Amino acid sequence: MSALNHTHDADARSWVDSANAAGCDFPIQNLPHAVFRRAGSAEAFRGGVAIGDQVLDLAALASKQQLDGPAHGAARDAARAAALPALNDFFALGKGAWKALRHALFELLKHDAPSATVQALRDCLVPQAEVEYTVPARIGDYTDFYTSIDHALNISRLMNPDGDVTPNFRWIPTAYHGRVSTIGVSGQRFHRPMGQAMAPGAKAPTYQACARLDYELELGVWIGTGNAQGEPIALEHAGEHIFGICLLNDWSARDIQFWEMAPLGPFLAKNFATTISPWIVTMEALAPYRQAWTRAAGDPQPLPYLENAANRESGALDIRLEVWLESEKARNEKTGPSRLSATSFRHQYWSVAQMVTHHTMGGCSLNPGDLFGSGTISGPGEGEAGAIIELARAGQSPVTLANGEQRSFLEDGDAVLLRGWCEKPGHARIGFGESRGTVLPARN
Numbered sequence: 001m002s003a004l005n006h007t008h009d010a011d012a013r014s015w016v017d018s019a020n021a022a023g024c025d026f027p028i029q030n031l032p033h034a035v036f037r038r039a040g041s042a043e044a045f046r047g048g049v050a051i052g053d054q055v056l057d058l059a060a061l062a063s064k065q066q067l068d069g070p071a072h073g074a075a076r077d078a079a080r081a082a083a084l085p086a087l088n089d090f091f092a093l094g095k096g097a098w099k100a101l102r103h104a105l106f107e108l109l110k111h112d113a114p115s116a117t118v119q120a121l122r123d124c125l126v127p128q129a130e131v132e133y134t135v136p137a138r139i140g141d142y143t144d145f146y147t148s149i150d151h152a153l154n155i156s157r158l159m160n161p162d163g164d165v166t167p168n169f170r171w172i173p174t175a176y177h178g179r180v181s182t183i184g185v186s187g188q189r190f191h192r193p194m195g196q197a198m199a200p201g202a203k204a205p206t207y208q209a210c211a212r213l214d215y216e217l218e219l220g221v222w223i224g225t226g227n228a229q230g231e232p233i234a235l236e237h238a239g240e241h242i243f244g245i246c247l248l249n250d251w252s253a254r255d256i257q258f259w260e261m262a263p264l265g266p267f268l269a270k271n272f273a274t275t276i277s278p279w280i281v282t283m284e285a286l287a288p289y290r291q292a293w294t295r296a297a298g299d300p301q302p303l304p305y306l307e308n309a310a311n312r313e314s315g316a317l318d319i320r321l322e323v324w325l326e327s328e329k330a331r332n333e334k335t336g337p338s339r340l341s342a343t344s345f346r347h348q349y350w351s352v353a354q355m356v357t358h359h360t361m362g363g364c365s366l367n368p369g370d371l372f373g374s375g376t377i378s379g380p381g382e383g384e385a386g387a388i389i390e391l392a393r394a395g396q397s398p399v400t401l402a403n404g405e406q407r408s409f410l411e412d413g414d415a416v417l418l419r420g421w422c423e424k425p426g427h428a429r430i431g432f433g434e435s436r437g438t439v440l441p442a443r444n
């Protein structure tokens, strides 16, 4: 677990003025990583770090002298790796290198940096408004978990009002192995999938455009360093293997899913698109927002390999999350998106560290740049559900948008926006930016 240090000081300011604005997602205490280039250009993609409304171009920084000298050796090597068009090599360097780079960038960007430093770094800034992003690493494997008990209960109770989660849910951070090829960065547009669906009472399925298209509010967990096959990651070391977190939308075709998923799990219902936010917020930046991880006394307590004091003390993360929907009509009439729900990741039944440990316990290896989906994040209260099938009760009570339109499921032209941030008195706000994806008509 990352301890707090001077880079978390809430009073720290940057010479990049926009980083000091109230409500800014990217103050000097955050410093998340992405891969970018100037929008519409033929430039090479390269790594950058967000500061205020700017991107600090790490490839440009690497050509300057600011990280030269023996004191900066580890940070210089880390900056070079983090400047590449995929962050895998940077992830593989491990926690010491991630920290060295964060701390060096903090010194270069803080308000009292020497004027020669400020002058040199100004040449390395690109406005975020002028860039486009790509998936920040070569994702080798993608695993999507199912770790929100409120989501699992909501889904179960749609089938049976007295329903409970499956018996394994309270014992296992359960998951399925997903598909990497259709993971795209914010701005992703995809066609409504075609597939088989079985109508209630029908004798045979039909081949049709998905009629029950949904989103899932999730976080993406980026694996930094991996493990060798056959060498599980113990819970006490799991945190060292996690680089950071982004927003993730696991688009889901519910009619296709409910017909196909027994007995092997989701297949075409989940493999047509997954949208992630471009910025990866590091675990070190999130350290002030760790919380105690708890398990209700009446529930099974974790088996010993999923249990330790550090996880109990600080395994949960208070990341606030929102889902917004912008219909085509709202976009054309410029009336803005409607907020569908708001919750926090702190309610999740299993911690990120428990996911890492359980994933590797049988001998499975993880690699730098592997991605986990947290599973849909729903909270316990009204309006905290992370999917529209829960909010609209499978179409029984459609959601009303700000302009009066109603939704049971997503319609063509709908854009879904995920937002996330951490905030509390005495600490800097740590934002995730936004993930946006748009539904295009089916190609049939």
Ligand code: CA
Residues within 6 Å of the ligand: 144, 145, 216, 218, 250, 373, 375, 376
């Ligand atoms: Ca999911």
